Amino acid sequence: MSAKHAQRRRHWLAMFGLLPLLQACSPLRLINAVVPDGSHTLLEGLAYGDQDRQQLDVYLPKPPVSGAPMAVFFYGGSWNSGNRADYKFVGEALASQGIVTVVADYRLSPEVRYPVFLQDSAQAVKRVLADANGWGVSPERIFLMGHSAGAYNAAMLALDPRWLGGAGVAREKIAGWIGLAGPYDFLPIKVPAVKEAFNWPGTPADSQPLFHAQRPDPAAPARTLLMAARKDELVNPERNTVGLAQALTARGQDVEVALLDGVGHASLIGAMAAPLRGLAPVLEQVRQFIEKRPS
Template sequence: MTPLISAFHARRRRWLALLGLTPLLQACSPLRLINATVSASTHTVRADQPYGSDPRQQADVYLPARPVAGAPMAVFFYGGSWSSGERADYRFVGEALASRGIVTVVADYRLSPQVRYPVFLQDSALAVRWALDHATSLGASPERLFVVGHSAGAYNAAMLALDPRWLTAVNMTPRQLAGWVGLAGPYDFLPIGNPDVQVAFEWPNTPFDSQPLFQARVHAKAAPRTLLLGANSDSLVNPQRNTLTLAQTLSALGTQVDVELFDRVSHITLIGAMARPLRGLAPVLDRVSGFLNAPPA
């Protein structure tokens, strides 16, 4: 059983029993089961949009069923220790945000061990460049472009927002982002203990400037407004060292930051709470969609 299945299993058993769906648990992973609950009436999907030439450089775009003129656009990056993940598994995130009027791009990116840092950041920047170039044709405003991520994906989003090297390489700057959202992100994780992450960052040769907290201290005055959410009980990414310290650092240097840690979720169920069956755990969707839909400053 994977860590993801373990994290969801107990919480989902009660819900499945109430709906008479317990037999499906043996046949479906929690993500597939949650995605099976996604409403088809809230959105349309433009799948398999290439933002580069590699098979992993593709994205799915979730469009609100009722388009809003000048809608915000969110580019979402999922987690998985930079070594696993598929955009199709995060249909529930695309639907959740699209149901709130947000054009949402769920992007794959190349993974370790096939690549190493900073290739996944380069891919993420290419995906954001593609989103900016297609925003108007997708019904979104280029001035309301956000990056959003969970776990390793929150790291990707943070580095695009805080370290200008990556967007500069695609002829953009962090100032072109209307904001960014990090969910349970690792922002200060040296030294590296996780074997998969050691490979992804070539530990112990990992550069110090690979850390979002380092970049925040250097570039905070140019950082876009920020929403940081986490789980108090997160046993994978320490929320005090990462979420709270980054929030305090950015705020002290003048960046507009909203931050909250929730009690009833874990590292995994924090993103799971975006899905309809788990929204009672924490108001993650309300916080994220409220941030993205706020009028431009």
């Protein structure tokens, strides 16, 4: 996209108030209102447990794709907010690229504390793995993905064997994982909501993805894509995204890193929506990563 085109798009977004909406981490209902419906079939409210928030939505590409990859997506919200319906734009974006996409709810603070949201996330993965073949998914092309707090969830499932293992899922079933603007190294905790979610100051060191990335573990998924806004003012990209990438690379993992201009912490994920894709090539890089075959 040319600089002139990008400037026009930003002007259009500013006129309709969408950039402030994204920067404030709003529910993104305005974006979802213009999400196309013809690209996918929605399987809504599939249960993976008996609690209200133990449900997920599945976006199947239309027309169906045989041997499709699958991405299990966890949203952010400081582990105390969020709803799967707010991320229709993510499900639609990935389904439009031929990727079966799962958007999962999980229980939140203050109802629960760490590590319950990780246990819920692992149970969601177990649930969709049981049905993946019927959705046309290739068992060798299953990925975890998340934004912000959800990227933390994905990271911990990928790097710490306790969570998928506790759900009876072998990590070898996960081909790779994608983290967007994730907090991977955030001790000591300073944000009040996060303190509550992680029982600070009693938060264990092994609650951090970086802790696990620094330990040799050949069972972890071999491929990782880490993306963040270069000027993320909420989650420091150098400490978290770059720091985790360096640790994984040092232990021989295949890691791709991208720090993007033109977006912030929230608009990074917003850029996956059809009206906002000109802000940054988030969807394109995720698609390329998922479609890349291991060498």
